[in-house]
Amino acid sequence: MPSANPLICPVQLLRLNAQADTPKYQQLYDSVIRNIEQRLVGPGYRLPSIFEVSSEFDVSHGTVEKAYRLLQANGIINSVNGKGYYIKHTGIDQKLTVFLLFNKLSAHKKLIYDAFVASLGPDATVQLHVYYNDFERFRDLLQQQDDRDLTHYVIIPHFFDQEDKARQLIDQLPKHKLLVLDKLMEGIRGRYAAVYQNFKADIDSALTEALPLLTKYRKLTILFPNQTYLPKAILNGFFAFCSQHGFGAQLISSIDTEPIEAQTAYITLMEDDLVPLVKKIRQTPYRLGQDVGILSYNDTPVKEIILDGITVMSTDFEQMGRTAAQLIRENRSDHIENPFRLIVRHSL
Template sequence: MLVMNPTLLLDADENAVSLSQIRINSRSEIPKYWQIYNSIIEGIEQQSILPGYKLPSIHEVSGEFDISHGTVEKAYRLLKANNIINSVNGKGFYVCHTPIGHKLKVFLLFNKLSTHKKIIYDALVDSLGPDVFIDFHIYNNDFQRFSDLIQREDGGHTHYVIIPHFFDQEDKARAIINALPKDKLLILDKFVEGISGKYAAVYQNFQADIEYALTEALPLLRKYHTLNILFPAYTYHPKAILNGFYSFCHAHNFKTRVVYDIDNEAIRPGNAYINLMEDDLVTLVKKIKQTSLRLGQDVGILSYNETPVKEIILDGITVMSTDFAEMGRMAAQLIRENRPAHIENPFRLIVRHSL
């Protein structure tokens, strides 16, 4: 690490970081202050930004990229907190630190960005810390988009973190994942059968998890004679969820139905509904409110994936959910330790008024 005395920086104004060295993509899911931070770090790594170089002023960056002063200030505070830059009264901000040695650069691929996926992202990024470069992409469950992103990757990343949910062509996706260097691979959220070698994984056990949660909820479920699972015909959700659902219902003598389209469903007493998709939950709640049925007595709801709003909808929706924050934290730990462990993420039932 090279640290320069700030008094030596006063004559270094001719060496300045240009605005063109700061790259901000307004369509990116990465917060803009992180993009500013990563631009400076990348320039230092590539030695296009050296100790003594002066950064553009907060006003200049704000005006150039049409972002708030607060966003730029947050990036500069982060750089200063990590001893990357110093501020000199009346002069501005100067680079004072050149990182030396191995730096983590994570190629992060999410299938989509939902409320619970954002929880994973936030926990992962916060746990990794500001010295880690995150190259974040979303492929929208589409295999071709996923394939294109992997093929365009330049090989300069230390880790590949992938949430592998696809509508189709899972075999081809598995082959692409299998071709990645295993010492750099971390599979997140869904375990993928057929991946060889020693690699890291933090995943949900979808079949065991739903059986566990339904068993925990059994005293409440006894009020209903039929359990319905809202499972779209064309979905990326693992079939293991259905296997666990059928196994539980068979063991405890419940009638079962798979509802592929909630829009055409007539809500009847004695039925409990398990939903996977947030849109299906909204439709289901609307349909129940149009009846005189009592939620939690005549009809029940058990929803996948905890989100803050489910605490207040209809006085509370009962949820079964993995711990998404813990998933992000554990993934960060495996990356930091470069440890090829397979870890089953915690799962829990949260009982509320709807069941």
């Protein structure tokens, strides 16, 4: 029960930008969370009354009520009849319970998961779910979860289709609990955490670094499946690089029906495309790393061995997991671009 003379959160600590796209109730909600994170207010502080906030920012009582109801639903504040709204907790001493949504299982996702769990520490609980790039499964997993049981949602948002609907669902989650991993989604409002790949810039920088090795080829061919969750930004970076440096650029969806051409470097994005490509090259007289080249996305141990080593460009998946855990532990809402690197081997 609040004391007779409670600490008071001044209305001036709240922030609202009438020109912003973010709804006003969400801005008020985020403002309270930000003040808590910055230790400007804490448990026992009384929030300004609905009338005070409405008068200060010239917004309707309903807008303020919506922000306060959302704070109350997420356990941040409680209401005392006839006295007002009080901050309940800061979340600092709350045990971390993370709802982790992966789009698929792979060796790379295991690297993220292991680093994430290890960096969060033994007192955290991580609930791993996989939705296999399927929106309906993603939606069902979210709707089956009680938000009151969770401190955070960590989501890798890759979908075969219905991405707009997925974005709307994600946008409805409490932003102070949200961390978007691997890929940024436009249209998610408010302050939330993210650790992401810059897909367009990453492929352009990796190919630029590999430029001295690529000059022996006249054409670059990228394998990009028709039905895929892969970001189109990868293609934008690929074609921009080829145009800037005078390479022929080819996009194919499958290697099965394509002849292997000399003076061509092939870029594979999916693990399933690498082995068929290697098999077809071995049936030709062409020398790998001289007549034809291979550049593959995302490193795995087997790529160090195949044909004496496959050149790869890859994000640092372990770093991605560690950074995500750090943002959660420190209650930060930063957007951090994950490191990307080129590893040169025999195939280029």
